[in-house]
Amino acid sequence: MKNRHEPLFAIGVARRLTGLTERQIRYWETQQLVVPVRTPGNHRLYSQADIDALAWAARLRRRGYRLWDILAMQREQTPAPHVRQDSDAHFRFRRPAVAGSTGAPTGSRADRPVTQDRAKLLEEIERRRAERSDERREKDRD
């Protein structure tokens, strides 16, 4: 069973530790990137694994990935190759892969087509990420 004395952090700490805004952290929770436990007073408490997941997602976002892509990767339990290089290999995501999940966040947008094969999924995610990065470069060159 889990460490009953595992350190937990308030959202303010999570913010300082990840550089994300509390708004983002809370929103990402609605997409179930992380599901912090709550205190009796309903305040969120983040585990180190939660912090790691948030920091991981933050990095991917900076690299141009969409939250949906990140969520899909997390569910496939397969961080992108180049992400593994600079990350400590073992992410302790507590989110189990949901059978039949499309990877699209619940209630956010119409489900996207499912790519059963993990390699193809990652390939498609990377392709779209590259496209968005290119668009951004063209757009910022004014």
Place this chain on the structure above:
DNA sequence: CTTCTAACA
């Protein structure tokens, strides 16, 4: 003072 939810510039 910090965090929470809900709502809207």
Place this chain on the structure above:
DNA sequence: TGTTAGTA
């Protein structure tokens, strides 16, 4: 997403 209101 930012931000703010009104709480706990």
